[in-house]
Amino acid sequence: xxxxxxxxxxxxxxxxxxxxxxxxxxxxxxxxxxxxxxxxxxxxxxxxxxxxxxxxxxxxxxxxxxxxxxxxxxxxxxxxxxxxxxxxxxxxxxxxxxxxxxxxxxxxxxxxxxxxxxxxxxxxxxxxxxxxxxxxxxxxxxxxxxxxxxxxxxxxxxxxxxxxxxxxxxxxxxxxxxxxxxxxxxxxxxxxxxxxxxxxxxxxxxxxxxxxxxxxxxxxxxxxxxxxxxxxxxxxxxxxxxxxxxxxxxxxxxxxxxxxxxxxxxxxxxxxxxxxxxxxxxxxxxxxxxxxxxxxxxxxxxxxxxxxxxxxxxxxxxxxxxxxxxxxxxxxxxxxxxxxxxxxxxxxxxxxxxxxxxxxxxxxxxxxxxxxxxxxxxxxxxxxxxxxxxxxxxxxxxxxxxxxxxxxxxxxxxxxxxxxxxxxxxxxxxxxxxxxxxxxxxxxxxxxxxxxxxxxxxxxxxxxxxxxxxxxxxxxxxxxxxxxxxxxxxxxxxxxxxxxxxxxxxxxxxxxxxxxxxxxxxxxxxxxxxxxxxxxxxxxxxxxxxxxxxxxxxxxxxxxxxxxxxxxxxxxxxxxxxxxxxxxxxxxxxxxxxxxxxxxxxxxxxxxxxxxxxxxxxxxxxxxxxxxxxxxxxxxxxxxxxxxxxxxxxxxxxxxxxxxxxxxxxxxxxxxxxxxxxxxxxxxxxxxxxxxxxxxxxxxxxxxxxxxxxxxxxxxxxxxxxxxxxxxxxxxxxxxxxxxxxxxxxxxxxxxxxxxxxxxxxxxxxxxxxxxxxxxxxxxxxxxxxxxxxxxxxxxxxxxxxxxxxxxxxxxxxxxxxxxxxxxxxxxxxxxxxxxxxxxxxxxxxxxxxxxxxxxxxxxxxxxxxxxxxxxx
Numbered sequence: 001x002x003x004x005x006x007x008x009x010x011x012x013x014x015x016x017x018x019x020x021x022x023x024x025x026x027x028x029x030x031x032x033x034x035x036x037x038x039x040x041x042x043x044x045x046x047x048x049x050x051x052x053x054x055x056x057x058x059x060x061x062x063x064x065x066x067x068x069x070x071x072x073x074x075x076x077x078x079x080x081x082x083x084x085x086x087x088x089x090x091x092x093x094x095x096x097x098x099x100x101x102x103x104x105x106x107x108x109x110x111x112x113x114x115x116x117x118x119x120x121x122x123x124x125x126x127x128x129x130x131x132x133x134x135x136x137x138x139x140x141x142x143x144x145x146x147x148x149x150x151x152x153x154x155x156x157x158x159x160x161x162x163x164x165x166x167x168x169x170x171x172x173x174x175x176x177x178x179x180x181x182x183x184x185x186x187x188x189x190x191x192x193x194x195x196x197x198x199x200x201x202x203x204x205x206x207x208x209x210x211x212x213x214x215x216x217x218x219x220x221x222x223x224x225x226x227x228x229x230x231x232x233x234x235x236x237x238x239x240x241x242x243x244x245x246x247x248x249x250x251x252x253x254x255x256x257x258x259x260x261x262x263x264x265x266x267x268x269x270x271x272x273x274x275x276x277x278x279x280x281x282x283x284x285x286x287x288x289x290x291x292x293x294x295x296x297x298x299x300x301x302x303x304x305x306x307x308x309x310x311x312x313x314x315x316x317x318x319x320x321x322x323x324x325x326x327x328x329x330x331x332x333x334x335x336x337x338x339x340x341x342x343x344x345x346x347x348x349x350x351x352x353x354x355x356x357x358x359x360x361x362x363x364x365x366x367x368x369x370x371x372x373x374x375x376x377x378x379x380x381x382x383x384x385x386x387x388x389x390x391x392x393x394x395x396x397x398x399x400x401x402x403x404x405x406x407x408x409x410x411x412x413x414x415x416x417x418x419x420x421x422x423x424x425x426x427x428x429x430x431x432x433x434x435x436x437x438x439x440x441x442x443x444x445x446x447x448x449x450x451x452x453x454x455x456x457x458x459x460x461x462x463x464x465x466x467x468x469x470x471x472x473x474x475x476x477x478x479x480x481x482x483x484x485x486x487x488x489x490x491x492x493x494x495x496x497x498x499x500x501x502x503x504x505x506x507x508x509x510x511x512x513x514x515x516x517x518x519x520x521x522x523x524x525x526x527x528x529x530x531x532x533x534x535x536x537x538x539x540x541x542x543x544x545x546x547x548x549x550x551x552x553x554x555x556x557x558x559x560x561x562x563x564x565x566x567x568x569x570x571x572x573x574x575x576x577x578x579x580x581x582x583x584x585x586x587x588x589x590x591x592x593x594x595x596x597x598x599x600x601x602x603x604x605x606x607x608x609x610x611x612x613x614x615x616x617x618x619x620x621x622x623x624x625x626x627x628x629x630x631x632x633x634x635x636x637x638x639x640x641x642x643x644x645x646x647x648x649x650x651x652x653x654x655x656x657x658x659x660x661x662x663x664x665x666x667x668x669x670x671x672x673x674x675x676x677x678x679x680x681x682x683x684x685x686x687x688x689x690x691x692x693x694x695x696x697x698x699x700x701x702x703x704x705x706x707x708x709x710x711x712x713x714x715x716x717x718x719x720x721x722x723x724x725x726x727x728x729x730x731x732x733x734x735x736x737x738x739x740x741x742x743x744x745x746x747x748x749x750x751x752x753x754x755x756x757x758x759x760x761x762x763x764x765x766x767x768x769x770x771x772x773x774x775x776x777x778x779x780x781x782x783x784x785x786x787x788x789x790x791x792x793x794x795x796x797x798x799x800x801x802x803x804x805x806x807x808x809x810x811x812x813x814x815x816x817x818x819x820x821x822x823x824x825x826x827x828x829x830x831x832x833x834x835x836x837x838x839x840x841x842x843x844x845x846x847x848x849x850x851x852x853x854x855x856x857x858x859x860x861x862x863x864x865x866x867x868x869x870x871x872x873x
Contacts, residue, residue: 124587161694470729492564595665686710697712699723
């Protein structure tokens with residue numbers, strides 16, 4: 001039967017929407033119940049459900065369960081004060097603009113505040129009254145109306161650490177282990193046994209976990225939509241571009257296969273897939289169609305489903321409704337950068353004119369678990385309904401469970417993550433599994449000529465896209481969170497300043513930088529955009545790269561870090577400017593679209609029912625996980641929260657073009673001003689997401705001349721993955737590493753001068769020796785344990801200072817650190833740079849010389865260089 005899709009309805013006018021009475025209903029506590037769609041003929045256990053991700057009117061709370069227990073107590077996302085958002089907007093733009101540009105932006109903001117701004121803000125407040133969140137629908141629309149390919153633009157990746165048991169790091173064993181743990185996670189979510197996320201004891205929104213499994217991003221001729229089967233029981237396995245499936249859960253969401261059973265199935269699939277030559281299999285690898293332009297992909301799905309009696313419709317339904325996809329790759333990437341590329345977009349390898357790379361072994365519209373031949377594993381996920389923080393919880397719990405489950409084979413008393421687990425499938429009566437099929441089935445697509453041509457063209461376009469991007473990683477092992485906090489800095493702020501300093505060191509300027517902050521303390525919260533560039537950060541990078549004393553550089557760093565921490569805390573409280581202003585822009589566009597529709601009795605000009613996006617030329621909103629991906633800082637600046645991305649328009653796609661559609665509407669000047677485009681054109685797209693279960697995390701660059709930077713701050717190391725469209729990515733990473741070593745050297749110098757040892761914070765075990773009643777007083781000297789001289793570490797510093805005398809900073813640094821100086825240009829040009837910085841903005845003279853001075857200059861020039869003898873002709 002043909003795949004059923006929902007066509008976006010024509011939007012009502014804003015007045016109608018606001019006039020509709022809002023039913024008073026308690027906030028839902030758990031996953032909604034979905035309408036049932038008729039089951040496909042090939043597999044009676046499947047059904048798909050469609051939903052609009054921002055609505056929850058049909059949600060019916062379940063009794064019991066801890067996962068969603070706090071949902072009805074979470075506050076709604078607040079709408080900031082308009083004046084506050086405008087002030088933050090100006091503050092974010094000031095260091096990125098010239099004085100003239102900033103003056104024009106200030107004028108535009110003032111006109112907005114004194115003109116249409118307050119009225120538009122009041123309409124937004126009324127719009128939000130009947131909704132879970134004022135930004136949610138606009139946010140989803142920014143994703144679902146994104147027309148470009150999702151690979152390298154929207155989907156982020158996680159690279160898991162290897163299994164700590166080397167013998168289990170082969171492909172089949174690792175994949176089976178990860179799948180079993182993933183299924184236990186699915187079970188915990190469905191039974192509401194997954195403990196809720198918290199930050200400092202504050203519960204976070206858990207809504208996204210209901211959108212993680214059994215979902216698919218499905219393109220239609222009117223934009224994409226999300227489809228979900230909330231009772232999905234099967235998984236898809238891809239190998240050599242071929243599709244296989246089998247059931248893994250029963251009707252009670254209990255796991256019906258042991259790890260050994262899964263391993264047998266996976267090995268059977270690998271053996272079957274390798275029987276088809278890879279060059280031949282690649283010609284029918286329909287997974288590459290999911291990497292196409294969304295409108296093209298929508299048309300191809302119609303081709304797949306229009307033939308009567310074809311298997312394609314049922315095959316497509318099986319893929320869409322699967323819990324997740326397992327991709328078994330035949331490659332063994334040798335480097336971390338190659339592994340990251342494989343997890344993000346796959347490899348491109350042409351043999352005899354045929355694509356045999358792993359890029360054909362993917363389905364980007366769903367959550368994917370990718371396992372290489374050597375057991376290296378990662379996750380690539382569709383980003384519309386979930387942020388990095390949610391998928392990080394899934395990844396870390398799955399990784400942890402694989403270790404604990406192996407431990408239980410040694411010690412049956414080893415702990416478990418789950419409140420309850422599935423009954424042992426090996427001890428159950430197979431009849432109790434219900435209507436399931438645990439034997440792998442291969443999906444046989446009817447490859448009509450039209451589809452074969454589409455696969456070929458999709459693959460060549462994908463190969464172009466892959467070749468346009470490059471990836472580099474930095475596994476910085478010299479220090480991490482422990483050292484940074486011992487220096488009194490926020491780890492996230494410290495690393496953000498490293499990105500600023502490295503970029504400035506290469507290019508001598510600052511650029512628009514984006515980092516997402518998690519707002520899941522609020523109902524259905526997603527992210528807010530942290531604007532890293534500030535007056536303080538600009539002052540720091542200029543101070544650092546000039547010939548200034550170490551203390552001055554450190555002081556500038558501390559001020560920049562503190563400013564970043566303040567901004568992060570504001571954004572985590574939903575007090576940033578990006579989401580608020582974007583919602584106002586979308587609401588204004590909706591008004592324009594409604595009026596345009598009523599005047600012309602047709603659909604909106606862009607074919608979509610959502611506001612804020614102009615065809616396929618407008619990238620997802622700033623801060624959306626669109627091109628900038630995955631995910632970033634939690635309330636306390638730690639690395640466990642994320643959103644992956646902020647995206648803006650490409651250069652040249654000005655919002656002013658939209659106002660030409662209807663002469664009766666004039667685009668508010670704040671959105672027509674160049675500052676709006678500048679803030680939404682991200683050059684450094686960054687996101688902080690990870691924990692010890694991850695080796696790397698990353699995403700593609702947001703703009704053609706930008707970098708995509710995913711990073712993980714661990715206790716004693718920092719993992720960084722950088723992508724760009726061949727913009728000296730390796731050189732940027734090398735500069736970043738040199739900076740991290742140099743700043744440690746400078747911090748050690750200042751610590752020595754202040755008479756404190758690096759990392760001299762007392763451990764918890766030694767705190768007892770400080771001001772403890774038992775260790776003071778007259779009787780303390782008679783205690784045997786207290787005899788002898790205390791060694792605290794400060795004596796070493798004092799002796800070094802005494803020995804060094806009045807050494808120069810360079811000499812002193814040699815005694816304090818083994819770090820090399822900055823590579824490349826480094827500090828060789830520090831004095832020259834200092835002079836250039838001093839001259840910036842200063843009008844020392846008008847640039848003209850007096851006649852007498854010109855004559856003297858000419859006379860000196862005559863004597864410069866070697867005089868050549870003229871030849872006689």
